[in-house]
Amino acid sequence: MSPRRILADWPLVGTALLLSLYGIATVYSAGQTDVPTVAAHAWRQQIIWLGIALVGAAIASRASVRLIDWFTVPAYVLTVLLLVATLVIGTGAGTAASSKSWIAIGGIRLGQPSELAKVTVVLMLARVLAARRESPRSLLELWKPSVVVLVPWVLIMRQPDLGTGIVFIGIFFAMLFWSGVPLPLLVLLASPAVSLILAFNTSLWGAWFLLLLALVLWYRPFLLEGVVLMLTNVVMGVVAPIVWDKLAPYQRHRLLVFLDPTIDPRAAGWHVIQSQVAIGSGGWFGTGWLEGTQKRLAFLPAQHTDFIFAVVGEELGFLGVIVALSLFAFLLLRAIRVSSRANDAFSSLVAFGLAASWLVHIVVNVGMTLNLMPITGIPLPFFSYGGSFLLASWLSVALLLRISSEGRGTALGDLRG
């Protein structure tokens, strides 16, 4: 453990702190409804959680990157064990009452291991990827990082928690990109999933398949790899309808409603429509803090968790949205800067993975409130009510701080500001 003083990255901490305060103000407002809901007192707990998260971050930032590196494997193993335990003894909560994502002891919910997994998977991936001297050049070389993500991913999808599953995929591709995997290879890696989605339209799928063939011929992977890849794509194109049949009705419904929310204006589509109405009615300056009628009169669902950004949009208007999005953008750019200036591969990958995780959360959550993304129940970092995620976000800040302070003035001296 390094005894030296941490050189705090104040812009990073400041941004995270501003986002947290903005978030608590919004959670407070979300609780102010004409007929009180469960969200009425959420802001108090959220303040307590912020306190815990800040203390946790302060402690975590003391840990050197070397310590974290050493700690990565046990943490990852522990995470996987917790995820297995969740599947056995987990409970549901709130809107996701039928799924198992919580660990509870004696009726007290302790937290969601999947939130922890978002951090430990980043660490483990960074370790595996950093261990290689060269960037992976073929799909076969990607088996190790794939396994690292696949194991927790499968466990989480079994809960089931589609949203967190999407985050993992985002992290995976982002970190492969950062480790230097060529873009064509990433496209090939993603191709089976794309085939799966396009399978519903034969001509679209055909076009995609030809494009893929061209890419394979140009990029020239190993022959066997190429053949297997093309075969996988064919299988996916055929298998897709079967997978569709396997989806739970509510999952299918959510996907359909995503494609066209008006097919079901009262039920699943209702959330999205009301969220859009809330945001759209905000205009330039919004109705004023606490004054949103969509929120106040319970038209807005999950207004303190999944759809909290709609409260921002309704009450603070386009201006409030710009402020929030700008803070997020600054946080992400700052995190990319940290990873660019890290003095070793592991640190750099960790920093980038954490930034990617935030990005996926922000895009999916904010996109969902405008019907640009399907409803998956992904929280918005620093805003959505929920302790585990706030803690995880602040632990990420702590890691970034540590990496930032260790990286300053070292390997990437030419980029130093």
Added chain:
Amino acid sequence: MSFHPNDIARRGQTATILVGLVYFLLVAAFFRTQILENSRYALQSEENRLREVPLPAPRGVIYDRAGRVIAESVPGYSVSMLSPTADSLQANLHRLADLIHLSDDQITSAVRRYRRAPNRPTAILSDAPFDVVSVLEEHRVDFPGLIIQSAPKRYYPDGSVVAPFVGYVGEITEAELALPAYKNYKAGQQLGKGGLEKEYESRLRGQEGVRFVEVDAHGRVVRNGGARRDLLPVPGPPLYTNIDLDLQRYVANIFGDSLQGGAIALEPSTGAVLALYSAPTWDPNRFVGGIPADYWKELNEDPRHPLYNKVIQGRYPPGSTFKLATAVVALQAGAVTLDEHMPQPCTGGFVFGSRYFRCWNHQGHGDISLARAIEVSCDVYFYQLGLKLGLARLIAGGVSLNFDKKSGIDLPDETTSRFPYAVDYYNRRYGPRGWTNAVALNLAIGQGENDQTVANMARFYTALATDGEEARPVIARGEEHRQRIFQLTDEQMAGLRNALAGVVAAGGTAGSAAIQGLVLAGKTGSAQNAQDPLHDHAWFVGFAPASDPKIVVAVLIEFGEHGTRAARIASKIIEHYLRASPAQYLSTEG
């Protein structure tokens, strides 16, 4: 991995561009939703939370000529409910039925109303009694969508006395809603359903106001007002009428419960309707807020047809009251003079073709003039007058006197009187050889294909009471339509009036209806009817004072047998009116 600073810098750049791109896309998406589509979503948000609760406008007060109230709006209570879905409405109404009386019919019709206008409060009780309102107020918390508000309620202080011309108001029905005439109406609103209420609906209605209440996603009323400025209702303007409420009450009183028929009193110079009454009558106050089923059944099963207006809807053969029309047509055509005698004196009957036509007086009237024939109502004289005039001229004359039209009174649902439009009428009806000139005999004495409303007979007599200009009967003040229908010399007019005055003097057919100190002019009549051949309908149409008529009265008593009965009633009406009015009409005539 490759960790060369150049590689990292390049990837960092790519990542930065990606973040910038995402930021730009999201900002653009919010810009579109919040700024470009703001008005649409703002409207939708308003629609989500604001419900318009209609504030019914008080209908215009209807006054009589002296400013006495015929119809007014008094405070009442209406109960309605806001619901997010039809199912929730139904469930709430079933719960409500435990507290107050609500029939299954009321519940189903409320749900139907809801389906038509889900964002409007569904009317449940349009006129709730106070005890029901207090029960509901007690349980208000249990029914978050319940709206109890004061709503003006129509009240007719004189009730059944004014019902025959004032009509009533009621909730608009689904059938009426479908009509283009009512396209501005919404379910649950009140509508004039008969009489003046219907005729002057657009004037009396006023403008509905709106109160905005705020509801949440579950249809609970969260805030009662202030969500948006209320629009206050605009009361309907008052309607001033020509009715003399005092006379109307008097007429109603004469008819009482036993007599069956109708009466109308007009001011001959203007057509102003002073009184219009049809017996038996009904109570319009019981119709307000929904007609009770048993009352509706009672009225419809009554053989005397209370809801059938005997003055403007009933059509009766005019009988001898029509003889004046025959006389006017003949005088105008120059076919006869008032002193002229007919070839055959009255011996109690008249032979035409192979048929014998009776005079009502079997003893016969002897050889008499037209003036005398009017006084004694000699049928034989008028048979010959009809023949002399000829069917074509008789019909054309009747048409020009408007016997084939409505009186034009400002009331809805008036029946058109029946009269042949031309000789061709008989050809069409019976075939060219299916009839003989005998129809002229019948027509001349007011029988045959000739059925008149009481209002239309009164209209004709306004022309007799003046100088040949008829006045259309009007109830609303300010309307006056006069039109010349015949032209006679002053002597002829005076002669006719004298003859009519003779009817109601000793020696006339209605001598018993004479009024002390007043010269009354008029004509009795009896109309045969198919329902009861033994009891004719009794007519009297007349005016007074004979020299300067101030009132025309037409009375019809169903099954009244002889016109004298009607004449006695008419003379009472006239006497009451002229005694109540400035006394100069009386006694000066001696």
